[in-house]
Structure formats: C-alpha cells, structure tokens
Amino acid sequence: MPQGVIINCMTVFVGGILGAFLKSHFPKKLSEALPNIFGLSAISMGVYLIIRLQSLAAVVLAIIVGTVLGELLGLEENLLAGLKKLEGKLPMDMSEEQMEIIISLIILFCFSGTGIFGTMNYAMTGDYSILYAKSVMDFFTAIIFGTTAGFLVGFIAIPQFAIGMLLFFGGTYILPFTSDLMISNFKACGGIITLAVGLKISNIKKTRVLNILPALILVFPFSLLL
Template sequence: MFLLGAAVNGICIIIGTFLGRLFHRIPENMKTTVMYAIGLCVIVLGLQMGLKSDNFLIVILSLVFGAVIGEFLGLEDQLNKLGNWLEKKIGTSGQGSISQGFVTATLIFVIGAMAIIGGLDSGIRGDHSVLYTKSIIDGFTALILATTLGIGVIFSAIPVVLYEGLIALFAKGINNVIPEALLNSFITEMTAAGGIMIFAIGLNLTGLTKVRVANLLPGIIVTAIIVTILYMWG
C-alpha cells in the first residue's frame, strides 16, 4: 500500500497533538525553553540541508522567483485565512490559536526533503522507512508544539497526508517518465531550497524573525523548472 507511510505520518501527528494537550500544564518557562530548543534544532537541520546544493545559483533563483510568486498569490495569507476559518468554526481550546498552530505545524511538517524523498520511496519502491522515521520526528514535534500553540497543530495532519500521498501517487509511474539523473538533481536542489525555508522556520520559532515562509513555497516548483531546463540543455 503506497499510501501507508503518509497515513502513519498523519496518525503520529494526531497522537502527538493529543498527548501535547494532555500535558499542556507544563510550566511556561519550560515550554519556552523547549520551543527555543526545537527552533535551534530546526535551524541546524535547515542549514545542513541548505549546504547540500550542487549549484547554489539554482537555489537562489528558485527562492527569489518563488518569493515573487508566493507574495503575488498571498499564500501565507491564504493559509492564515484557512486557519482562522477553522478557529471560528471550532474555537480555541486552552493556550495558542488554531490558526497559529495549524500554519506553523504545516510549514514544519510539509517543507523538507524527507516528505518528498519519503513519498518517492513509498510510490516507486514501496519503501516507507523514510516516512516512518519522519512520523516519529513529527509526532514528537507535534507534542511539543501542541503544548504551546494549541489544538490547531492537529489539523496540519491533513495537508501532510495529502502532500505526501500525492507525491507517492504520482511517483508510482515516475521511473517511466523522468530520467534518474534529472530526478536525482531535482532532489538535491530541492533539498537545499527546502533547507533554507526550514532555516527560516527555525528563526521564526526562536522569535528572531517573522519570515513569511509560506510565500517561499513556489520556489520548489521553480527549482523543478530550472533543473529540467538545465538538464535538457546539458
């Protein structure tokens, strides 16, 4: 079942969120320090990923054009509107807003190489090990996020399952369409571009910046376009 990895990832996020709400009475100082710790770890992870590029010019162009497209489409605002709609329908429960929890958790769980590589492995080889590993990480992260950002974290499971599931679905026939060299090049540059976005998320979590990371997401598509053009010309 090629969607098993994505389903497990969503379930772990849901379980982690519920556990986080059960332990929401953790002292504020402890939660703040833990949140900073997660932010710092996310920064380091993003930095490691960002340095994996074979051609950093591709990453720069992808993020610049991706930012222009994202700002034009207002992706960050659309995500916030969706979160606010959920908040109005369900209301808040305890600390944190549904909008903030949904948007922050979605960006953390969706952006990154593990989601794409895991989805590709699930679809191409039926190997869910990458997504299983990601599920454990996301479940623990959801637990911590839920203690601070609230029940909204649970709704991030929906875009995570859809995102990873769609990648796995399309990946089932990807070997017959995309050359292996092109696919490997895309994964490498996408990892670097996604790593910079994750780096920005870490900065946001520590309160140092307020980067509109969602508006950088089109950079992943731009990366695919640039890599494809260079491959065809090469």
C-alpha cells in the same frame, strides 16, 4: 500501502491531541525550552539538506522567483484568512501567537523538504527511513506546540495526509523524469525553506515561509535550464 505516510500523520495527530490534554500539567520550563530545541533541529535539518545542492544559481533563482510568486499570490495571507474563518466556526479562541504557531507547523509538517522528498523517495524505493525519522521529530513537536495552540495542532494531520498521499502516488510518475542534479537541488531548496521555519520557530527571524513554497516546483525547470 503508504505506511510511512500514515505513521507520520498519526504521530502528528496523537502528539497534538496529547499535548492539548497535557496543557495544564506540562512543565513550564519544558514549554519554554523545547520549542527552541525543535527550531534548532529544523535548522540542522535545513543545513543538512542545503549542502546537497549542485547548482547554486538554479536554487537561488528558484527561491527568489518562487518568493515573488508567493508574495503576489498571498499564499500565507490567504491561509491565515482561511484559518481565521475556520477559527470562527470552532468552539475555541485563538490568539495571534497561536495562529502563527499553526501556520509554522502546517509548513513544517506538510511542506518541509524532508517530508516531501521523503514521501516521494518512499514511493519509489520503499525506503521509509527519512519519513520515520521525521515522524519522531513531528511527534514531540506536536506535543510541545499542542500545549500552546491546542487540539488544532493534531488536526494538521488531515492536510498532511492529503498532501502525503498525493505525493506518494504521484512520485512514481515524477521521479523517473528527474535527474540526480534536480533531486539534489530540490532537497537544497527544501532545506532553505526548512531553515527558515527553524529560524521562525526559534524567534530568530520572522519570515512568511509559505510564500517561498513555489520554489519547490520552480527548482526543477531552473535546474534543467541552468
């Protein structure tokens, strides 16, 4: 039973819905201050993962080639277009800023290196500590951004659940074919992406982070080759 995955998704759902309900009662000072704190938290998580890398060349090559593929495929642009179509079917209006928040949170909740590795590690070893730590951060992050982006933040738990279950049941078949070197580089690659998300949330540097995600796949063969 993938309890870690379910709990992580529930924290996002409950946090997002709670944040939307608290929108008119949430202190403005907290709404302005805490997003930067969560951005800094994501930056810290990214740095923590980056220092685990063992092959700088493999990770850098994966980031560069992955970004090229992501940009050519227009991953973030297509997601934005899909969200805008979804927006037209929902009884709510969303600003460009809210759409940016949703994209950043989809990446942070669904595709962070910590979340992906945490789920795979949980599937293989039963160690849910990484996912539970992520759940705490996701809960408060969802509350904060739920006050600005509305109920849609809570429903990010749906694609998060689908991705988490896929990783959970696929982890048993993937990890046995990987080495410690591959896992370390994978975590470092996820750390770079998490760092970019943190910079974006903190309004330090805007990056089309979703377009970097192919690097998470490429880092395995590049680690083997290099």
